[in-house]
Amino acid sequence: MTVLDTRPVPTAYGTARLLAGVTSGRTAGVARHRAHHGEQRFHDQATLAGLADSVRLLGRGGAAFPVGVKLRAMPSGAAVQVLVNGSESEPASMKDRTLMRLAPHLVLDGALLVARALGTHHVTVVVHDAASAAALRSAQAERRDAAGVRILHADGGFISGEVRAAIRGLSGGPAVPPGRRVLPHVHGVDGDPTFASNVETFAQLALVASLGADRFAEVGSPDEPGTTLLTLVGDVPHPGVVEVPTGLPISALLPDQDVRPRPVLVGGYHGSWVTDIRDLRLDRPALRAAGLPLNAGVVARLSPDTCALGEVAAVASWLAGQSAGQCGPCFFGLPTVARDVHSLLRGDDPGAELARRVAQLPGRGACAHPDGSAMFVRTALTALADEVEAHRRHGTCGRPWRGELPS
Template sequence: MTYEPLPVLGSVGPPRLLAGLDTAARLDRVSHLTVHGALPRHRPDELVDLAQNIDLRGRGGAGFPFARKLQAVLRSAGARDGRTAVVVNGSEGEPSCLKDTALLLHAPHLVLDGALLAADALRAEEVVIGVTRADVERSVRAAAAERAPAGDRVRVTRLPERFVTGEGTAMVGGLNGGPTLPSGQKVRTSERGLNGVPTLFSNTETFAQLAVAARLGALEYRTAGLPDEPGTVLLTVSGSTVVETPAGIPLPYALQLCGTDIGQGVLVGGYHGRWLGPATARQAALSRRHLAAYDAVLGAGAVLPLPEDTCPAGEVARVARWMADETAGQCGPCVRGLPALAQALEDAVAGDRSAYDSVERRMRAVRRRGACSHPDGTASFVASALAAFPGEFEDHARGRGCGRRVLGALPLPSDEDQSPERLVVDWTLCQGHGLCVDVLPDVVRLDADGYPAQASMPVPGRLRPKALRAVRRCPALALRITE
């Protein structure tokens, strides 16, 4: 069974996207309107102006200006028969990201607001939301049903859970009934997307931000964040905590609020992102401009600190293998190049010096040759890791490994099954305080009497720091971590 973690929610300052979720697990239609109020309508030019005035950019990774997408769809539709569509990318094929999942599970109406607002401005007949999780599909379908008859325009489609599913041409292909794979063609969805019509394609958080801005107006929206990057952002920290923060907060502060620290370094932007060493991470702020100084981007908002007690080389090799397995299978760099790169890394970590010497050659073989960005992104992830942890890889390749285990601090879908550690309850001491579930809701579930439902629970590597906190916080000293 696929492990589908539930995000822990938090905020720095008053939340906007996550407003109301401190008292409710999910906002239905009535509670959503109570928290956010009615949604004003916007003409096409008004919506473009709003997106420009708040510098709204796609929150799925590329950061493309949303206003330009709107204008491109309007131009394409005007040159044809006027038909358009809106597609919400609700796919998070990367295990380090949960922010869009958090919105669709807990605040789905905010996403539908933004999508329908854009659809009305574009006169789109249909809004399609592509998702990959069964629980997300149920949540969005329920939200659409609550909005009938307007919700009748919303179609929810579940697609395969793969890293490449969220790529624009892959998702549109899947929604059109074809394979959910990158097409390899440079075709803009704004020109030919869903059912061949000009399509506004953006991710879940982008539409939610649009709905917030439509209610607040540009001036009020800009009171949070930075002058050149207004508003809030959603971050997924350590693959488990989704926190809403104003743009530009210091990276160490964000980690501290989520109960973790910089450790050996921080991967920013997910598995197509960049590693920041400890010294750099201590100076970094979470904004486009600040991260650009370190050749990094926030991307889809994944922030992954590497704990001190795990092996960096092993963690990177493990992710590289998973990325190779997620190949679209359509071009040589994916089919042959990425598996060869992953094998070279694994052999180097196992003590093969010649394999280590071949890693750079393997990376050159896939760069700028793929049908999509997956080979480039994977090679960049590996190159960034080699630059951030050069001594670690050198030592492993020379047979002088660090001696640390690979704890799975970089989350992968199989973490729960592969975890070597378990959180164990001593029933002779447990008094049912329930603090453990507050710290570790992804692991601990309580029974009807308020006690842990299981005596032994697997701890994914990325949640080990929180498991240690749960052990320390237990007033009855009833918890321990064991293998």
């Protein structure tokens, strides 16, 4: 699997918060971390949930679920588990790995904050790459309060990073989503109630506890205050991980889009291609209302020098290869869709069959993988209509495939 690297170093539009002290690309030790974020402040469960509510904090994974609601739904006590899901396995996304590698103490602060609020010592961080695991373990060795945190480097693919798959793997089963859609706060790691979220969500909780609600909400959108991390991919002014205030127009990330308009992928490989970004802002509620979930925070734009349909075909094949093989839409549907896209790339028109197959995928799988993959392909075929037509007519668009979308 080809993945993005931490280079170039992350940057911030405005004042860095999550990335405070690490925009040099050097990992922050505990002393530098405390210099930027202060001593850790703990809160009880009700107060922490109230803080999350007051800044309208949403989860920074795919679901964007209100964090305060999730905290309030949790039971408390020694049997409860806290799971930091750091298994960021989408090749285009690098934001969580950047936090784990450069700001591991902020991640640990968030995990320990939640654990203290819930009255438990059971904290697990699961990661899919060795560099993140090493950075977290190095940070753990610097502080006594994190001695009991379990940091697990678990090899796995895209699907094994889905939270229910990660929980199943940690509980001794196969790391694939279960057919039953049981919420982690009801039945999580080892059957215990589990507060589970992705890395950036825990870092955001640590940040709001450190700053307080008023300072946290001084920047960003009124509907979703604060900042968020993105990974910018392809033909963009600042490729890599950026921290931006919520509510920022997407056009601010692509200042030449009006001059050279090209389709933009919002939300990564389970996201959507759009052709008009003029009214789009980095505000999860507004984007979701427009049918554009931000998911893992990937924004991509292809250069005019690559075969865009070839890029889509490569990702479609990668998505098909990530199937857990346990339900028909994944096992049969995604490989067939990928073959159809490759046929289109060669100029062999699959006709209405491709559109029909893509339309049949959503809502039928054991997890959201078929749904997100279908959205990626369906919106690409619409946004890239001119290029699709060129391949239908001539078998090529005249441009090489440059692999700008990692897969």
